[in-house]
Amino acid sequence: MGWAWLVLVVAVALGVGIPVWSEARESARFPVSAADVDRARTELGALAVKGRAPKTGYSRDQFGPAWADVDRNGCDTRNDVLARDLTDVTFEDGTHDCVVLTGTLADPYTDEVIAFERGPRSAEVQIDHVVALSDAWQKGAQQWDAETRRQFANDPANLLAVDGPANGAKGDGDAATWLPPSTGYRCAYVVRQVRVKAAYGLWVTQAEHDAMSRQLDGCAVTR
Numbered sequence: 001m002g003w004a005w006l007v008l009v010v011a012v013a014l015g016v017g018i019p020v021w022s023e024a025r026e027s028a029r030f031p032v033s034a035a036d037v038d039r040a041r042t043e044l045g046a047l048a049v050k051g052r053a054p055k056t057g058y059s060r061d062q063f064g065p066a067w068a069d070v071d072r073n074g075c076d077t078r079n080d081v082l083a084r085d086l087t088d089v090t091f092e093d094g095t096h097d098c099v100v101l102t103g104t105l106a107d108p109y110t111d112e113v114i115a116f117e118r119g120p121r122s123a124e125v126q127i128d129h130v131v132a133l134s135d136a137w138q139k140g141a142q143q144w145d146a147e148t149r150r151q152f153a154n155d156p157a158n159l160l161a162v163d164g165p166a167n168g169a170k171g172d173g174d175a176a177t178w179l180p181p182s183t184g185y186r187c188a189y190v191v192r193q194v195r196v197k198a199a200y201g202l203w204v205t206q207a208e209h210d211a212m213s214r215q216l217d218g219c220a221v222t223r
Contacts, residue, residue: 030108030184030185030187030188031220031221031222032187032188032191032219032221032222033221033222033223034221034222034223036191036221037187037191037216037219037221039195040190040191040194040195040216041213041216043194043195043197043198044194044198044204044209044212044213044216046198047194047197047198047202047203047204047209048203048204049203049204049205049206049209050139050203050204050205051205052138052139052205053137053138053139053142054138055134055137055138057137057142058133058134058137058138060133062133062137062141062146062149063133063141063149063150063152063153064146064149064150064153064154065150066078066153067079067127067154068150068153068154070150070151070154074096074098075095075096075098075099076098077127077154077156077159078127079098079099079100080156081127081156081159081160081161082100082103082116082125082127082161083097083100083103084156084161085105085160085161086100086103086104086105086116086125086161087103087104087106088102088103088104089102089103090102090103092118099118100116100118101117101118102115102116102117102118103116104116105125105161105162105163107125107162107163107166108160108162108180108182108185108188108189109128109162109163109166109167109180109181109182109185110162110163110166110180110181110182111181111182111184111185112163114163123164124163124164125161125162125163125164126161126162126163126164126167126168127159127160127161127162128159128160128161128162128167128170129153129158129159130158130159130160130189130192130193130196131158131174131193131196131197131202132170132171132172132173132174133152133153133172134171134172135172135173135174136152136200136202139197139202139203139204139205140200140201140202140203141200141202148200152200155196157192157195157196157199158192158196166180166181174193174204174205174208174211175190175193175208175211175212175215176205176207176208176210176211179211179215186215186218187215187216187218187219187220189215190211190212190215190216191216191219193212194212194216
């Protein structure tokens with residue numbers, strides 16, 4: 001018992017384990033419920049585990065026109081998500097509160113606050129597909145019809161307004177190859193990815209499954 005305690009003290013002094021504790025503390029800023037995590041574990045366990053299919057035939061056009069108005073509210077999906085995720089939003093006159101001109105993004109991926117302004121710097125805030133379209137294509141979406149792919153590309157559950165450079169760094173990565181730089185958001189991010197993949201019947205690779213499982217194990221949960 002004495003030796004075990006000594007090892008723990010030395011480990012703490014050397015920094016062993018501190019990143020884990022730090023990540024858990026950070027994740028408390030983006031808490032998910034215990035029920036959410038339990039559901040994600042169940043859904044992850046039910047996902048098929050396969051290898052990544054070839055990217056042959058993929059293009060953005062396979063998922064329909066970018067930012068279609070699938071809910072027919074008179075506003076394209078990009079502006080819908082900006083209006084949802086930004087605060088202090090202003091709209092272009094004459095667009096019936098559709099076209100977002102300015103707003104403030106508390107970016108979950110980088111933990112930075114970004115001032116959005118429509119125009120030359122619009123790309124500083126981008127709309128991320130939480131499950132990337134190319135990733136979906138290689139894990140089941142090739143077999144979908146065109147309308148299902150269009151709905152997937154515009155599904156608000158799979159969309160987040162985020163820091164543009166972080167979205168570029170992610171590319172078409174899955175949880176095994178990319179996670180948000182802000183460790184505090186990783187649990188919520190993986191819970192969302194699992195939910196989307198389960199809803200659409202997509203599969204995961206073994207490496208992706210294992211990475212998701214590790215994040216779920218480290219979630220800070222609320223009741």
